[in-house]
Amino acid sequence: MSYDGFYDRLKVVNKGDFQYARVNFYISDIGTNEACAIKSGTILTENNEYPLNYTEQAQLLLPFDKQLDTDKAVIVVQPQNPVHDCQLKLQIEANELEGLSFTKQSLFTIHTELDELLADLSGFFVSKLMWFLLPEQKGVVVTFKKPMHFDDESIECKKSVCYFAVADNWQDDTKELADIADVIKVTPWITK
Template identity: 60%
Template sequence: MKNRMLALLLGLAGAASSVQAQEEFVVSYDGFYDRLKVVEKGEFEFARVNFYLVDIASLAPCQIQSGKIVTENTEQPLNYTQQAQLLLPFSEKLDKDKAVIVAQPKNPQHDCQIKFQIESAYFTNTHLTKQRLYQLHHEFDELLSDLSGFFVSKLMGFLLPQQKGVKVTFASEPNLSAPGVSCDKQVCQFVVTDDWENDTARFNTLSEVVSVTPWIEK
């Protein structure tokens, strides 16, 4: 049940997205806007919700050939990365104008869907301290709760997945060894505890931080 709820909240939203067979991917902007608005209203230094176009079967990036944001009267380029992350503006006007996102996958055989991912922004090795990981852990927890909405977070909180800590992906094996830290190749899981709140102890590694995401207990 918890895993199903997590998928709902973080949004492998294949059913909600529109896939026009093997030609272009089209989806309404309003679902992105609603999630971006939650982040804008919160006080998050690092936590963000990002959007990726992924293959339905493999979840690999659906690399994008071209894209645009279209309303009834306007059209503007869609910004995206090589990993098929959609770099969308936070725009009340696009929401009111019923904008849609149109993307042309490089591989026309891909069936694509949107993946909503809670992860860090601007989090680098300089932030790799217990104190900062504690902060990010609680930002993730708050953002997940905010995205879930009042009904789930307040009345059905027992359905929310349990966040145990944070998961850090490095550019190479970080060779970290410390209590509460477990690593498998380039990915390390940090069990964040309350005594980390004011602890400035640093985790030292030469490997660069690539991303940080919530560590959800399954």
Template identity: 60%
Template sequence: MKINWLAALLLAFGFINLAHGKEFVVSYDGFYDRLKVIEKGEFEFARVNFYVVDTATLAPCAIASGKIMTEKMEAPLAYTEQAQLLLPYDKKLDKDKAVVVLEPKNPQHSCQLKFQIEAEHFDSSHLTSASLFQLHTEFDELLSDLSGFFVSKLMSFLLPEQKGVLIEFSQPVSFSNKQIKCEDTVCKFAIDSAWQDSTMKLLSSNDRAEIVTVKPWIEK
């Protein structure tokens, strides 16, 4: 089993603790560095997203307000009900040392930032072997790119082991494929090179189940 604690620390995904209080401030440059990897890469589905979550439960921390500030400007910050931060990719904000200011609805709530690699625009129509192989490859490349040259090339043994793709569905499902293991609404897809050229549709036991989230399956 590969050691994964350093990779979680080094930009790929992870957490930054935020103090209790009426509002907290985070430098924009950390977000910009991660967004730049996505902008410069060729990723159809893979993304890195940012959330504010409860320190203990990892449930979303409700946000009362948010803004991006520099010494010369201030703009509202977009976010979702699930406390996902919808940050712009803006070189000028990075150059101007912008900060992100967030106010939680509950000032006593202990919150932290969560960086999550996941897929966007990947729905049930993409449940083919070839599409899942592509997504698995994108996740692997993104994890490597976010970890940087030093870790991915010279200290690759420190990277977590990516086994495949983990998909959460809206309803319990199962698949007949032996490389897919499901528990209730969550399925783990163990993907190998044999999936690359197969356009076979992967049919589940529940055709009403919709995809909720898609993430890399990381062996911890």
């Protein structure tokens, strides 16, 4: 895979004022969407070879490096299972939440950042002139470490994944809903 596509998206995140929203890259199975376990990875340029960092969840930990973009670097990933049919998955998410309380206010902030990042990644043409093509973000999807339940009509849970329909009045609600340590990640809840 060519590094320039990754660099262009990382540049959007770095230019924006995002405290929590990120663009992360994963290698997943085409059929099941489960992580494709990675055996090895390399970043190659014409003159150099660098190790590729990745997680057990098959997340590629790519550097934001102008020189790699200039040098037309290529990302090479070897899956552990050679017969796996793997694909690249781009995910807008918030998964670095240290120091944050799990409140409606914090979910409102994350929701706003994820929505802004989605618009920024869509570019000027789509976000300003063809806004009707942008997906509508209803709220956020929170993946927890364990099954959860909330007594709130705006929150729907299916085992450890909960859908939060974020409203404007959440901006000032600082009542803690759960322990932030139980949260794995927060992603946009796209409805169209």
